[in-house]
Amino acid sequence: xxxxxxxxxxxxxxxxxxxxxxxxxxxxxxxxxxxxxxxxxxxxxxxxxxxxxxxxxxxxxxxxxxxxxxxxxxxxxxxxxxxxxxxxxxxxxxxxxxxxxxxxxxxxxxxxxxxxxxxxxxxxxxxxxxxxxxxxxxxxxxxxxxxxxxxxxxxxxxxxxxxxxxxxxxxxxxxxxxxxxxxxxxxxxxxxxxxxxxxxxxxxxxxxxxxxxxxxxxxxxxxxxxxxx
Amino acid sequence: xxxxxxxxxxxxxxxxxxxxxxxxxxxxxxxxxxxxxxxxxxxxxxxxxxxxxxxxxxxxxxxxxxxxxxxxxxxxxxxxxxxxxxxxxxxxxxxxxxxxxxxxxxxxxxxxxxxxxxxxxxxxxxxxxxxxxxxxxxxxxxxxxxxxxxxxxxxxxxxxxxxxxxxxxxxxxxxxxxxxxxxxxxxxxxxxxxxxxxxxxxxxxxxxxxxxxxxxxxxxxxxxxxxxx
DNA sequence: CAGGGCCGTGACAGTTGTGTGACAAAAAAC
DNA sequence: GTTTTTTGTCACACAACTGTCACGGCCCTG
Numbered sequence: 026x027x028x029x030x031x032x033x034x035x036x037x038x039x040x041x042x043x044x045x046x047x048x049x050x051x052x053x054x055x056x057x058x059x060x061x062x063x064x065x066x067x068x069x070x071x072x073x074x075x076x077x078x079x080x081x082x083x084x085x086x087x088x089x090x091x092x093x094x095x096x097x098x099x100x101x102x103x104x105x106x107x108x109x110x111x112x113x114x115x116x117x118x119x120x121x122x123x124x125x126x127x128x129x130x131x132x133x134x135x136x137x138x139x140x141x142x143x144x145x146x147x148x149x150x151x152x153x154x155x156x157x158x159x160x161x162x163x164x165x166x167x168x169x170x171x172x173x174x175x176x177x178x179x180x181x182x183x184x185x186x187x188x189x190x191x192x193x194x195x196x197x198x199x200x201x202x203x204x205x206x207x208x209x210x211x212x213x214x215x216x217x218x219x220x221x222x223x224x225x226x227x228x229x230x231x232x233x234x235x236x237x238x239x240x241x242x243x244x245x246x247x248x249x250x251x252x253x254x
Numbered sequence: 255x256x257x258x259x260x261x262x263x264x265x266x267x268x269x270x271x272x273x274x275x276x277x278x279x280x281x282x283x284x285x286x287x288x289x290x291x292x293x294x295x296x297x298x299x300x301x302x303x304x305x306x307x308x309x310x311x312x313x314x315x316x317x318x319x320x321x322x323x324x325x326x327x328x329x330x331x332x333x334x335x336x337x338x339x340x341x342x343x344x345x346x347x348x349x350x351x352x353x354x355x356x357x358x359x360x361x362x363x364x365x366x367x368x369x370x371x372x373x374x375x376x377x378x379x380x381x382x383x384x385x386x387x388x389x390x391x392x393x394x395x396x397x398x399x400x401x402x403x404x405x406x407x408x409x410x411x412x413x414x415x416x417x418x419x420x421x422x423x424x425x426x427x428x429x430x431x432x433x434x435x436x437x438x439x440x441x442x443x444x445x446x447x448x449x450x451x452x453x454x455x456x457x458x459x460x461x462x463x464x465x466x467x468x469x470x471x472x473x474x475x476x477x478x479x480x481x482x483x
Numbered sequence: 484c485a486g487g488g489c490c491g492t493g494a495c496a497g498t499t500g501t502g503t504g505a506c507a508a509a510a511a512a513c
Numbered sequence: 514g515t516t517t518t519t520t521g522t523c524a525c526a527c528a529a530c531t532g533t534c535a536c537g538g539c540c541c542t543g
Contacts, residue, residue, distance in 0.1 A: 121341060134428045138341055163424040164469060178530055179471050213489090215532065221491065222531095232491090241489065241540080407519055442500090444521065450502065451520095461502090470500060470529060 027051045027068065028136070031061040031087070032076040032102065041074060043207055044129035045136070047183060049162040058082025065091055072136055075119075076102040077110050085117050092118030098139045100132070155189040156249030158227075158236070162186055167227060175226045180205055180219055185227075188237070188247035197244040220245060256280045256297065257365070260290040260316070261305040261331065270303060273358035274365070287311025294320055301365055304348075305331040306339050314346055314436060321347030322391055327368045329361070342436045384418040385478030387456075387465070391415055396456060404455045409434055409448055414456075417466070417476035426473040449474060 028050040032038040035056060042052040053070060055061035058081040065073065065087075073091065077084035088099055101114040101122035114122055120139045123132055153160045157170025165182040168174045177185065187204045188196070202211040205219065220237060228234050238246045257279040261267040264285060271281040282299060284290035287310040294302065294316075302320065306313035317328055330343040330351040340351050349368045352361055382389045386399025394411040397403045406414065416433045417425070431440040434448065453460045467475045 130428060134426070134432065135341070137426070137429060138345070138432070163472075164467075164475070165472070180531075212532095214534085217490065218492095218532075221493095224491095239490075409520075441521095443523085446501065447503090447521075450504095453502095468501075 026072075026140075027053065027070040029053045029055065029061065029064055029070040029073045029075075031055045031058075031074065031079065031084070033057060033079055034076075039208075040129060041132060044133060045074075046204075048133050049186075058084070058087050061087050062090060065097075069095065070097065072140060073097055073099045074102065074132070074136070075099055077114065078104070085113060088114065088119055089117045098136075100135060100139060102127075153186060153189045155192045155247065158185075158189060158249075160185055160189055169227055171229070177223070177226065181223045181226070184219055184223060188245070192247045192249040195240050195244055195246045201244060255301075255369075256282065256299040258282045258284065258290065258293055258299040258302045258304075260284045260287075260303065260308065260313070262286060262308055263305075269358060270361060273362060274303075277362050285309075287313070287316050290316050291319060294326075298324065299326065301369060302326055302328045303331065303361070303365070304328055306343065307333070314342060317343065317348050318346045327365075329364055329368060331356075338438070342432070345433055346436075382415060382418045384421045384476065387414075387418060387478075389414055389418055398456055400458070406452070406455065410452050410455070413448055413452055414476075417474075421476045421478040424467075424469050424473055424475040428473075430473060 026049065028045050030038055030041050030045065030052055031054075032041065033056050038054055038056065042054055045052050050072075053064050053068070055064045058079045061075070061079070062082065064070075075084045075087060079087070084101060088101070091097060091099060098120045099118065101110070101119045103110040103114065103122050103124050110122075121135055123135055153162065158167060160167045160182070162182060165177045165179065166174050167177055167182075167185060183205045184201065187201070198213060198216060202213075202216055205211060206215070220239075224234055224237055227236060236248055238248050240246060255278065257274050259267055259270050259274065259281055260283075261270070262285050267283055267285065271283055274281050279301075282293050282297070284293045287308045290304070290308070291311065293299075304313045304317060308316070313330060317330065320326060320328060327349045328347065330339070330348045331354055332339045332343065332351055333354050340353075343351055350364050352364055382391065387396060389396045389406075389411070391411060394406045394408065395403050396406055396411075396414060412434050413430065416430070427442060427445060431442070431445050434440060435444070449466060450460075453463055453466055456465060457463050465476055465478075467477050469475065
């Protein structure tokens with residue numbers, strides 16, 4: 026499930042992106058109309074979160090162009106009190122809108138509602154695979170290749186989700202902390218503990234980790250036996 | 255072609271009525287929820303134009319009641335800026351919405367579009383099936399695969415109906431609250447209680463739920479064993 | 484060999500989330 | 514009007530989740 030987030034306020038855009046990623050979306054960012062339009066053409070996303078006030082091409086115009094080519098759900102971000110924006114936005118084809126300021130949770134709920142409405146099909150198959158592992162982000166259940174499934178806590182889920190997105194790579198400690206706790210949370214102790222808890226659930230022998238490798242002084246990596254590549 | 259127009263603003267209602275009559279509709283008027291409901295039961299109209307803000311029973315409730323018994327097309331009239339109303343309105347079964355202020359011509363165009371769309375699709379009965387469960391929304395009775403039928407309360411009915419619409423998926427707490435109570439109602443305690451009551455009716459052993467699964471920190475899901483229908 | 488990072492591990496407490504029963508308020512049925 | 518059903522509120526126990534800390538082992542450097 027791919028989402029395109031467009032807002033010239035980079036901080037806000039990052040917050041939205043973080044929230045959506047945590048909910049299992051793959052997020053592309055853009056900070057102005059032209060970029061947004063190119064990004065949309067490049068990899069057609071499943072949903073667009075679009076600020077109205079943008080440098081260059083404004084949100085309405087982007088919305089109209091997208092609507093000419095596709096039914097991709099579009100959620101507009103408007104400033105409170107600009108009711109005309111909303112009316113106009115829905116007129117040019119937006120599916121829903123959220124007025125700033127809003128809570129990230131609210132936005133996610135809205136996004137899901139729109140996706141549900143537009144595509145009557147199952148909204149999200151948030152299933153990730155990597156080697157013998159498959160992770161269902163909705164249920165937070167991870168299946169190992171020995172057929173067992175383990176229920177993960179929210180943080181464990183975020184961690185394994187990010188690792189499976191970047192298998193066979195070394196991810197630095199700070200990168201991991203950022204992705205699990207966000208910009209202002211988390212320290213090394215917590216990550217160490219989280220890795221420990223995850224290992225104890227998914228490693229056949231936690232003392233000799235198969236999946237999660239430690240690179241001392243740097244970070245961790247998820248080892249996936251390379252199939253015939 | 256009979257139309258029921260409901261709006262507490264008598265002037266506006268008259269304008270709409272006039273326009274629709276000019277377009278060949280036979281129009282019945284109502285200015286509050288109770289009257290609307292009675293009028294609808296009296297002579298079942300072909301289409302309903304329904305203001306959201308009504309004295310007494312509000313538009314959502316009228317919409318829901320009508321939807322329980324029939325597929326009659328419903329167009330909601332919402333005030334611009336009340337974006338929640340739109341989302342919730344479509345959720346409880348409205349077919350389309352028009353934001354005030356609007357031009358009568360616009361309303362007529364929408365009405366025709368909806369009528370065209372609805373008449374194409376076959377009417378659906380109010381019976382839902384999912385795995386061993388079957389739910390009759392009219393009688394609000396749910397049958398489990400062990401042959402027992404349980405009478406559900408209105409809220410329980412809405413909850414199970416929504417779960418059965420999205421089986422084998424995890425629905426977030428907020429999504430469920432939105433769907434059962436609407437944009438401004440309901441909190442987590444109430445949902446917890448409702449889940450509890452529903453479980454105690456349909457689960458063979460409420461301590462070990464078969465159907466309704468809990469994902470701590472996220473929400474709930476209806477588990478249906480995938481078998482051949 | 485000593486000391487200092489770094490890491491794995493276990494234990495523990497604080498916080499939050501969840502299931503459950505009881506009860507009152509409200510609504511609906513009679 | 515009364516009675517029954519339905520719904521909201523609250524309290525409490527228990528479970529899940531997370532953060533913190535301490536200890537011991539390993540590797541490296543001096």
